Amino acid sequence: METVDIPILSLLIAFILLVIPVVISLKYGLKIVKPLFVSIIRMSIQLALIGVFLKYLFIWNNPFVNIGWLTVMIVVAVFASIKSSSIKITKIFLPAFLSFFVSTFTVVLYINVFVIPLENIFDARYLIVLGGMLLGNSLRGNIVGISTFYDSLRTDSKHYLYVLSLGVSRKQALLPYIQKSVQLALKPTLASMATMGIVTLPGMMTGVILGGASPDLAIKYQILIMIAIVVSTIVSVVLTILLTERVCIDKYGVLRTDVFRIGKK
């Protein structure tokens, strides 16, 4: 079964649907017309460019180029996840990058080597597509994880110092904050996994089915990707916290105030 192609002209017809949010915005004074069109135009241009880029990436299928591109994707994801927190990017970029790099590559290569298994484990179709999917979820998890960890340490600083004063180790004092951050970061993934197939038909499955594969195969891939997502999200969140706390908390166990961006709560 082949996927039905969408001619460019037909795709333009899809854009007509945007009249609806425009009318709603004008009627209720939502002032979202400009940001809506900026986002739509950005999304279309970015996807068109990446479409061309991916086409060549798949044709070349050079392991070094593939690894390089996934690394670029990791850099962007790390920037996005730190930017939403109150920590200065320069302070924790390197440890966060290391965490994303290790968690993404370990899980993708494990799948490519042991589960699928591929002849070329750096095949663009698997390395980049699977890696991208894991990164998107690690990004969401880390946005919650990093912010929760540092914000709760900051707002709870008096209690944290009291616990330190009792003579506990650094690890013991930080443990409740690590637990809370990881639990919160994983919550959306666990909730969506628990309702999968009933409430949601995930993007990957939809894509594989639309791509012409049987639902059986799509489901097998979906189960695989969900396991990979949970593992890479938890590994990346835990690693990011463990590696960045070495930078953000001093050798006396006290949270450094100079790692926070001024005015960012």
Next chain:
Amino acid sequence: MKSSTPLIEFKNIYLSFSKKNVIQNLSLIINKGDKVVVSGKSGSGKSSLLSLVLGFIQPDSGQIVFDGTLVNEKTVWDLRKQVSYINQDVSLGDGIVKELLDFISTLKKDNYSDITVAELMEIFDLDNDLIQKNVKELSGGERQRLAIVIAIMLNRFVFFLDEVTSSLDKHLKNKVADFFLSKPDWTCVIVSHDPVWLENPIVKVFDFEEGKWKQ
């Protein structure tokens, strides 16, 4: 006599917060067994003396020596195991009192204690059914007394007490002060401007703003 053995030594300490000088060239020795009250206006930064010893803040220059050992990022972890500290805000966190007490009992230096938790709670007028409550449900005075019970439970000999009687009535203030000041082996550094401490004849009063002992 232990009283002539130095326990805490501040040597030429300078400390500033946001370019404002809080401590300038402070040198101070607190001996073992001393009962020292640090007095001064609110907001003058007198609590920072305790934070300096515990390594929560670092001096701009100068040294702190605790029991003969220079306080630094390596030694501070051991030092904290020898001190019982109660902070001004009594930040005992969230959770059931019993769980908190169970956790504290895992941190005790040794299991031997000549006084039980139940006895301590009775001394400081705390109801026994309070242990089933959440810390957050307790009143300011109850939290303060619970923090005192915890500090004593830890079986340590050095006490840093930061405004520990501020939410207590006169009767309880006297009880707390009498309890701490009657133990000759305990070294107590008390940050307070409460007369219950300041007017007790056995305490030495250190005037934080003047940087010297009061006669």
